[in-house]
Amino acid sequence: MPLRTKLEHKLLSFSERDPFAEFRDIELLNLTQTFEYRHSLGKVSKFFLALEHGKLLATRCERCNRVYMPPRAVCPKDLKPNRWLELSGLGTLESWTLCPSPISYAQTEENYILAYVRLEGTSSLFLQQLRNVDIASLQFGLKVRTVFTEQAENHPLELFWFEPL
Numbered sequence: 001m002p003l004r005t006k007l008e009h010k011l012l013s014f015s016e017r018d019p020f021a022e023f024r025d026i027e028l029l030n031l032t033q034t035f036e037y038r039h040s041l042g043k044v045s046k047f048f049l050a051l052e053h054g055k056l057l058a059t060r061c062e063r064c065n066r067v068y069m070p071p072r073a074v075c076p077k078d079l080k081p082n083r084w085l086e087l088s089g090l091g092t093l094e095s096w097t098l099c100p101s102p103i104s105y106a107q108t109e110e111n112y113i114l115a116y117v118r119l120e121g122t123s124s125l126f127l128q129q130l131r132n133v134d135i136a137s138l139q140f141g142l143k144v145r146t147v148f149t150e151q152a153e154n155h156p157l158e159l160f161w162f163e164p165l
């Protein structure tokens with residue numbers, strides 16, 4: 001008991017010696033900042049424009065026949081300009097993860113699934129949301145399809161997602 005009394009006495013002494021005692025009242029404000037900026041989607045703009053029409057476009061190198069998805073303007077192997085081609089939107093699930101944090105550019109809910117899908121006819125994997133499925137039921141090789149929406153408020157990548165066939 002005597003120890004406690006001694007400790008309280010020390011705290012009082014510190015407060016009395018505080019040179020910032022008159023500045024300890026802190027006011028907190030909730031501020032909202034909004035940024036709007038113009039961003040060019042560059043040589044692959046056609047991919048994003050096609051999404052608005054419910055189409056999934058990739059690019060193909062005419063020399064090595066690799067099909068790039070996401071699309072690339074130039075084949076990195078041959079350094080030749082690629083050609084556009086439309087995909088069926090069907091694919092195979094290769095990998096997935098449960099994400100607890102919302103995507104920075106989109107309006108996502110917590111605990112959404114991001115999946116790597118090998119779209120039919122492509123030479124690479126495409127990362128996108130996988131919806132309308134229970135994560136516990138997922139298996140490698142699951143057949144998926146692309147689903148489009150017209151409601152994308154923040155980013156063109158919100159115009160589509162994958163879900164089981």
Ligand SMILES: [Zn+2]
Pocket residue numbers: 061062063064065066075076077078079
């Ligand atoms: Zn090539």
